[in-house]
Amino acid sequence: MELPRFLMGDNTDHPDDIFVIHTEYPRFIINLINDEVEWFEEFSKDDEQDLQSEMGSLIEAASEFYDREISRYED
Numbered sequence: 537m538e539l540p541r542f543l544m545g546d547n548t549d550h551p552d553d554i555f556v557i558h559t560e561y562p563r564f565i566i567n568l569i570n571d572e573v574e575w576f577e578e579f580s581k582d583d584e585q586d587l588q589s590e591m592g593s594l595i596e597a598a599s600e601f602y603d604r605e606i607s608r609y610e611d
Contacts, residue, residue, distance in 0.1 A: 555568075
């Protein structure tokens with residue numbers, strides 16, 4: 537099965553949260569309400585430095601994905 541890069545997540549226990557799941561390495565879930573990230577990977581110290589520089593673009597891509605998906609529902 538081929539997964540899309542991003543998926544939207546929903547949970548009735550967290551009705552005000554907006555979850556986006558990143559399915560490619562580095563895999564994570566982000567809550568777009570507060571930019572809190574939960575990683576599915578374990579990283580070495582060297583990896584953590586690389587991720588900090590990449591994190592901004594990953595958050596932006598997740599946010600753009602969400603905006604695009606919502607705009608498709610509104611049309």
